[in-house]
Amino acid sequence: MKLDMLVGDRFRERPADCVIDSHALMVRGGYIKYVANGIYSSYPVLRRVTRKIEQIIREEMDAIDGQEVLFPVAMPAALWRESGRYTSVGRELARFGDRNGNDMLLGMTHEEAAVHLTREYGQTYAKYPFMVYQIQTKFRDELRPRGGLIRTREFTMKDAYSFHTTKEDLDAYYMRCYGAYERIFTRVGIPQAIAVTSDSGMMGGSASYEFILLSSVGEDTVVTCGNCEYRANMEAAECVVRNAPGAGDTQVKKVHTPGTKTIDEVCAYLGLPVTQSCKAVIYQKNATDAYVVVFLRGDMEVNETKLGNFLGEEFRPAILEDNEPAGAIPAASASAGAVPAASASAGAVPAASASAGATPAASASADAVPGGMLTAGFIGPYRLFTPGLTVLIDRSLKDAVNLCCGANEKDFHYIGVSMERDCGDVQYLDLAKAAEGGVCPRCGAPSLRVSRGVEVGHIFQLGDKYTKSMGMSFMDEHGNLRHPVMGCYGIGVGRLAAAVCEARHDEYGPVWPVSIAPWHTHLCCVRANDDRIKTFADDIYAQLLAEHIEVIYDDRAVSAGVMFSDADLIGAPYRVIVSPRNVDSGCCEIVSRDKTVNIKVNAAETASALKAMLRASD
Numbered sequence: 001m002k003l004d005m006l007v008g009d010r011f012r013e014r015p016a017d018c019v020i021d022s023h024a025l026m027v028r029g030g031y032i033k034y035v036a037n038g039i040y041s042s043y044p045v046l047r048r049v050t051r052k053i054e055q056i057i058r059e060e061m062d063a064i065d066g067q068e069v070l071f072p073v074a075m076p077a078a079l080w081r082e083s084g085r086y087t088s089v090g091r092e093l094a095r096f097g098d099r100n101g102n103d104m105l106l107g108m109t110h111e112e113a114a115v116h117l118t119r120e121y122g123q124t125y126a127k128y129p130f131m132v133y134q135i136q137t138k139f140r141d142e143l144r145p146r147g148g149l150i151r152t153r154e155f156t157m158k159d160a161y162s163f164h165t166t167k168e169d170l171d172a173y174y175m176r177c178y179g180a181y182e183r184i185f186t187r188v189g190i191p192q193a194i195a196v197t198s199d200s201g202m203m204g205g206s207a208s209y210e211f212i213l214l215s216s217v218g219e220d221t222v223v224t225c226g227n228c229e230y231r232a233n234m235e236a237a238e239c240v241v242r243n244a245p246g247a248g249d250t251q252v253k254k255v256h257t258p259g260t261k262t263i264d265e266v267c268a269y270l271g272l273p274v275t276q277s278c279k280a281v282i283y284q285k286n287a288t289d290a291y292v293v294v295f296l297r298g299d300m301e302v303n304e305t306k307l308g309n310f311l312g313e314e315f316r317p318a319i320l321e322d323n324e325p326a327g328a329i330p331a332a333s334a335s336a337g338a339v340p341a342a343s344a345s346a347g348a349v350p351a352a353s354a355s356a357g358a359t360p361a362a363s364a365s366a367d368a369v370p371g372g373m374l375t376a377g378f379i380g381p382y383r384l385f386t387p388g389l390t391v392l393i394d395r396s397l398k399d400a401v402n403l404c405c406g407a408n409e410k411d412f413h414y415i416g417v418s419m420e421r422d423c424g425d426v427q428y429l430d431l432a433k434a435a436e437g438g439v440c441p442r443c444g445a446p447s448l449r450v451s452r453g454v455e456v457g458h459i460f461q462l463g464d465k466y467t468k469s470m471g472m473s474f475m476d477e478h479g480n481l482r483h484p485v486m487g488c489y490g491i492g493v494g495r496l497a498a499a500v501c502e503a504r505h506d507e508y509g510p511v512w513p514v515s516i517a518p519w520h521t522h523l524c525c526v527r528a529n530d531d532r533i534k535t536f537a538d539d540i541y542a543q544l545l546a547e548h549i550e551v552i553y554d555d556r557a558v559s560a561g562v563m564f565s566d567a568d569l570i571g572a573p574y575r576v577i578v579s580p581r582n583v584d585s586g587c588c589e590i591v592s593r594d595k596t597v598n599i600k601v602n603a604a605e606t607a608s609a610l611k612a613m614l615r616a617s618d
Contacts, residue, residue: 001519003554008043010566013554020217022501023148025509029569036154038145042494043371045570048518049497054135056187056226056515057158057491064173066131066160071113073137077103079112082470090314092140101224106377108140111466115160119472123485125165128474129173133160135493137236141504147217149453149498161490165462165476170485174207174461177489181457182213184491189513191499193456198223198233199305207461208236212453213499222453228443232394234450235305237434238398238441239296240397244275250402250416252382254350255596261377263298270404273296278405278417279395280379282318285311291318295381295405300432307431308391370493380405382417395428453501462486480509510571511593514617518553521610526579528555537578540588540606544576547607549614568593572611573617 010029018024024120026032031046042050058068077095080086086093088106090452092108105111118518121127135158145151162168178195190213198210210233212222221234232238260266263279270531277298281459284291293303294316308315397403401418419426438448453524464483467473471482473481498515504511516518521544538553544551554563554568565576574597577589587600590609601609 002553004556006044006552008033008045009181009347012565013204015069018148018228020147020150020502021505021512022150022498024496024506025501026148027112029509029571032148036153038142038151040094040149040152040154041159045518046494048513049516050261050493052516053157053188053493053496055354057079057184057493058175059185059411060272061131061133061158061160062074064176064180066133067116068134069132070134070457071107071110071117071136073139074104075107076115077105079116080105081468082116083112084469085112087428092142094139094141100446102351104458106139107136107488108138109487110136110159111132111161111462114468115466115470115472116393116484118163119467119470122163122472122474125474125476126147128484129131129162129164129169131160131162131173131487133158133489140536146201146219147498149494150217150502151219152494155495156493158491158493159559162487162489163168163467163484164487165474165482167485170461170487174459174487177459178209178489181459181491185211185456188496192455192503192505194222194224196224196231196233197236199235199309209459210455211457211459212452212502213456214451215499215502216452217502218452218454220453222451224449224451225440225443225445226447226449228398228440230440230442230448232434234433236301239300239394239396239430239432239434240304240439240444241300241398241432242439243297243396243399243401245399245401250418252411252414252416252422254407254412254414255388256411257378258411259415260411267298270413270415272404272415273346275404278380278400278403280406282314282376283307284318286314286316289526290388291392292381292390292392293399294392294394294431296432297396298436299399300396302394302431303433306345307392309464310431312427364447373411375406378406380414380417381419381423382407382414385410392431393431396430396432397426403463415570454495456496456499457489457491459490462488498518504591506568508565510569512571512573514573514614517550517573518570519572520550520574520614521552522570522575522579523551523553523558524567524568525553525555526560526563526577533578533580533583536603540578540603541608542574543604544610547611549607573615576606576610 010030011028014024015027017590029045030043030401032040032042035041077086084311093108096104098104108570116130135156137154138157139154142153143433144152145153162171162173185191193211193213195209195211198208211219214222223234224231257266257269260269263274263277267277269276277296278295279298281294282291294307296302384391395420403417404413404415405417407414434448436448437446440445440448463485466486467483473483500516501510523537523541525534527533534555540549547597552572569592573593575591575593577591582589587602588606589600591598
């Protein structure tokens with residue numbers, strides 16, 4: 001192809017609104033054009049890259065017995081009502097009504113469509129196992145799309161769904177897909193992508209792995225161990241805390257701490273390390289506005305994914321109204337939907353139940369919360385008496401002694417609190433985020449590392465979540481009706497292209513691997529307005545085409561600087577330069593995009609030399 005025919009312009013200046021490099025380079029290089037927030041059009045250069053990624057994915061999915069299908073983008077709401085997700089999924093799901101008044105939606109994922117497609121087919125055990133996959137446009141109304149193709153609202157995705165008669169068969173196939181994913185990421189040029197344990201989120205199910213490309217621009221937080229192979233997404237990473245032993249006979253004392261609401265302010269005022277404090281983080285359940293208080297060590301943060309999994313419902317950070325006196329939370333408003341003392345599940349600490357870690361009403365002293373009020377900034381687990389409040393205690397407080405914590409009264413804190421001695425038979429939950437230098441839950445070494453990363457793939461074991469709710473069943477060999485179990489396997493194609501660009505670029509442009517480069521060779525005719533040079537370059541172009549080498553040919557009458565700048569932005573692995581000096585010696589100059597190769601070859605041998613280099617690079 002001739003470069004002067006290529007749709008899409010290239011620019012030298014970095015766009016001001018492009019924060020990350022891959023976004024800037026794809027805009028500058030004529031890969032994408034902004035349409036709306038999180039929505040882009042793809043120019044021909046990007047389509048050549050993504051088509052090659054798609055072909056690699058197809059080859060690897062076919063190799064593990066996948067069969068390509070195509071699901072609809074728009075689906076009736078009735079399909080998602082069968083699974084229960086039409087109402088359980090939030091505003092990310094784009095819902096609309098058609099002209100006949102039917103509720104419709106745009107597919108953000110296609111589990112329901114996969115079950116709908118195959119439930120009549122899979123009525124007997126003899127049809128199992130099988131896997132279907134598609135490469136399809138999806139729409140997810142992300143709250144904060146960013147980074148060009150790293151996080152978009154409209155995107156192309158490969159999603160695959162496998163169906164099995166037993167959990168054991170699913171387990172075996174799940175690992176086959178795991179291996180296929182490793183091969184895909186190696187083939188597209190990012191073998192450094194790692195698999196981490198993750199949370200299943202709205203997909204549901206049990207086992208879940210994310211494939212992450214470690215990068216400072218990523219939105220995912222990854223926890224790894226420097227001493228063993230432990231790897232997990234922050235959402236799923238177990239938090240292990242070892243509290244240092246201390247004197248356990250220190251008496252509890254209430255102290256005046258005026259105007260100190262934050263942990264840092266309190267600890268500075270009392271002259272204590274933050275690790276010797278207990279803080280309260282307050283939430284409200286969306287459905288009932290009931291309050292939930294999470295107690296954890298002062299230096300730790302709540303992992304809201306873990307909290308959501310425990311509560312089993314949506315919640316939000318509590319925001320106090322301006323007319324509430326001194327930031328007080330009326331406990332009566334928490335009664336509706338809160339965990340009552342008699343029915344609290346494991347780990348919940350109902351304020352009226354001493355066995356769960358709080359002071360019972362009968363023994364509450366004058367220090368107890370007057371009138372059942374909680375004062376924001378001064379909430380603590382000791383002598384907390386607020387009926388109907390859901391109280392959860394993180395295991396970072398296990399074995400903690402001599403703590404400072406809120407006294408449940410404005411401008412007062414307790415010191416000398418020991419959890420087991422003073423708060424009863426506490427049931428601890430893992431609700432905190434893992435931290436840099438924390439204890440590895442696998443090997444026990446204090447060697448956790450926290451990094452950023454881009455999710456490039458995700459695989460789930462869904463179990464019978466969808467087949468059961470949607471009435472898909474099969475007759476087993478004994479004549480019994482059973483629900484098949486499912487696996488789900490996704491890769492975002494555009495995001496993968498952006499991730500490769502992010503991992504493989506320099507200040508001038510992408511450095512595409514041969515496997516997904518838009519063209520393998522960029523032929524530059526320097527001084528194209530010289531007929532002698534132009535004829536020489538045309539002959540090389542014809543030679544490359546005859547040998548079926550993918551080539552983009554730049555024969556524009558522009559300066560060498562402009563020509564080479566555009567070649568850098570297109571990022572072909574090899575560049576063939578035809579210049580007056582080279583023509584005089586009857587040769588071409590071949591330069592690799594990564595600057596590791598710079599040779600001159602006889603003009604007649606250009607194609608054969610390039611083919612050898614491409615084979616070696618593939």
